[in-house]
Amino acid sequence: MHSDLLIILVVATALAFDFTNGFHDTANVVATSISTRALSPRVAVTLAAILNFAGAFISLKVATTIGTGIVDSGAVTMPIIFAGLIGASTWNLATWYFGLPSSSSHALIGGVVGAMIAANGTAAVQFGGLLGKVVIPAFVSPLLAFVAAGLGIVLTYRLVARLRPGPAGRGFRYGQIFSGGMLALAHGTNDAQKTMGVITLALVAHGDIAAKHFAVPGWVVISAASAIALGTYVGGWRIIRTMGTRIIKMDPAQGFTAQSAGAAVVLAASHVGFPLSTTHVMAGGVMGAGAGKRVSAVRWGVASNMAIAWLLTLPAAAAVGATTYGAASLFGSGFLGPAIIATIAIIALIVTMMRRARELAARPAGAGS
Amino acid sequence: MILATAILDAHALLQVAYVSLIAGVGICVVYAVAVIAVTRSSEHRRADRHVASALYAALASIAVAGCCWAIVAGIAIMTKK
Numbered sequence: 001m002h003s004d005l006l007i008i009l010v011v012a013t014a015l016a017f018d019f020t021n022g023f024h025d026t027a028n029v030v031a032t033s034i035s036t037r038a039l040s041p042r043v044a045v046t047l048a049a050i051l052n053f054a055g056a057f058i059s060l061k062v063a064t065t066i067g068t069g070i071v072d073s074g075a076v077t078m079p080i081i082f083a084g085l086i087g088a089s090t091w092n093l094a095t096w097y098f099g100l101p102s103s104s105s106h107a108l109i110g111g112v113v114g115a116m117i118a119a120n121g122t123a124a125v126q127f128g129g130l131l132g133k134v135v136i137p138a139f140v141s142p143l144l145a146f147v148a149a150g151l152g153i154v155l156t157y158r159l160v161a162r163l164r165p166g167p168a169g170r171g172f173r174y175g176q177i178f179s180g181g182m183l184a185l186a187h188g189t190n191d192a193q194k195t196m197g198v199i200t201l202a203l204v205a206h207g208d209i210a211a212k213h214f215a216v217p218g219w220v221v222i223s224a225a226s227a228i229a230l231g232t233y234v235g236g237w238r239i240i241r242t243m244g245t246r247i248i249k250m251d252p253a254q255g256f257t258a259q260s261a262g263a264a265v266v267l268a269a270s271h272v273g274f275p276l277s278t279t280h281v282m283a284g285g286v287m288g289a290g291a292g293k294r295v296s297a298v299r300w301g302v303a304s305n306m307a308i309a310w311l312l313t314l315p316a317a318a319a320v321g322a323t324t325y326g327a328a329s330l331f332g333s334g335f336l337g338p339a340i341i342a343t344i345a346i347i348a349l350i351v352t353m354m355r356r357a358r359e360l361a362a363r364p365a366g367a368g369s
Numbered sequence: 370m371i372l373a374t375a376i377l378d379a380h381a382l383l384q385v386a387y388v389s390l391i392a393g394v395g396i397c398v399v400y401a402v403a404v405i406a407v408t409r410s411s412e413h414r415r416a417d418r419h420v421a422s423a424l425y426a427a428l429a430s431i432a433v434a435g436c437c438w439a440i441v442a443g444i445a446i447m448t449k450k
Contacts, residue, residue, distance in 0.1 A: 055447070058444075058447040058448055136382065137382065137385070140382060140385075140386065141385075144385070144386055144389050144390065144393075145389075145393070147390065148389060148390050148393030148394055149393065151390075151393075151394045152393055152394045152396075152397030152398070153397070155394065155397060155398050155401070156397050156398070156400075156401040159398065159401040159402065159405060160401055160404060160405060163404070163405060163408050164408075167404075167407075167408045167411075168404055168408065171403070171404035171407060171408065172400075172404065175400050175404070175436075178436070178440060179396075182440060182443055185443075185444070185447070186443075186447070189447050253401075256397070256400065257397050260393055260396045260397055260400070261389075261393035261394075261397070263443065264388070264389045264390075264392035264393035264396065265385070265389040265393065267389075267392075267443050267446055267447065268384070268385045268388040268389040268392065269385050269389075270447065271385075271388075271446050271447075272381040272384060272385055274381070274382075274385065
C-alpha cells in the first residue's frame, strides 16, 4: 500500500519537474524568435509547446541513457528518485527566480546522483558514465554551438553584406520560424526523455519493470510529453528576457544562426544519446552569434553569471537531493518522509510565487519582469 | 547490478562535434544564399531583367530545397534512433 502511494508521489513529482523543465527551458526555444520579432510571444510559445509535445514521441535513446548509464539502476529506490527530483526542481525554481538560464538536465542528474550517494555511497554512481555522458558533453556542447554560430554569422554577414537591411531581415525572420521549430522539436526529443527515464527508473524500483528489460511504457511517454508541453506553454518569461535581450542585442540573422547552430548540436547529441543541456547549447549559440559580429557585443558579465550557475548546477542539485534523502529517511523508508517533504516543498513554492507576484505588483509599469 | 559500462565515448563525441559544426554552419550559409537569391530575383524582376531574375529564382529554389532537405534529414535522424 505504502509502496503504491510512494510510486504515485514519485510519478507526480517527476511530472512536476517536467513541467518546470518546459517552463524553465521555453526561453531556449523562443527567446531569439521573440526578441527579433520573428514571432509574437504567444505564437512563439504555443508553437514551441506543440513541437515539444511532438518531439517527445520521436525517440527514447536519451531516456535509456538516463535510466541505465549514470547510476547503478539496481540500487535505485523510489525515495532516491523522489529526493533527486526535489533537488532538481529546487535548483530549477531558484535559477528561474534569478532569471538565470541553467540546465534542467544537469539539475535532474545532479539531484539523482546526490540522493544516490546519500543512500548507497559513491560506489552506486557510475562516475565514468557521468563524466563521459554528462560532464564532458556539458563543456563541449556550448563551445560547439559557439563556434558553429560564430562561423555561421561571419559567413552570413559576408554573403548578405550588399543587401538592404529590410529584405535581409525579413528573410531571416521567416527562417527563424523553421529554425525555432526544429529547436523546439529537438528540445522535446532531448528533454522530455529525461523525465521518462526517471519515471521508468522508479517503475523498475517499484518492480513494475525488470531492470534487464529497461523500456519506457507508452503512458510515461504521453504524460511526460504533456507535462513538458504544458510547462512550455506557461513559459518562463524572466529567462526569456535574459536569453533574448540581456546576453546580446540580436538581429534576425543572429537569431537564425544561433537557433540553427543550437538545433544542429542538440540533434547530433540526441542521435548518439548524450543527455546534453539545450540551455547550454542555446546560450553558446547566442554568444557565438554575438561574438561573430563583434566580441564586445556580448555582455560577458551576464554570460559569466550564467557560467557560474552552470558550474554550480550539478553539485547544488546533488546537495539538495542528498539533504532531501537524508531528511526523508528520518521518517523511515516508506511513504511518510517523502509525503512530508512534498508538503513542505509545495508550501515553499506557494510562498515563493506569492513573494514574486508581490515584487512584480510593487514594480513600476514597464520595468519588466 | 551495473547495466552500462562507464567509459568516455570519444568516437560519439567526435561525431557530435563534426556533424554539428558542418550542419550548423552549412544551414546558415545555404539559407543566406536563399535570402540573397530571393531578394536579387525580386529586384531584377522589378527592373524587367527577366533572365537574371529567373536565374536567381532557380538559385533560390535550390537553396530553399537544401534547407528543406536539412529539416527532413534532422527529423529523420531523430526518428531513426
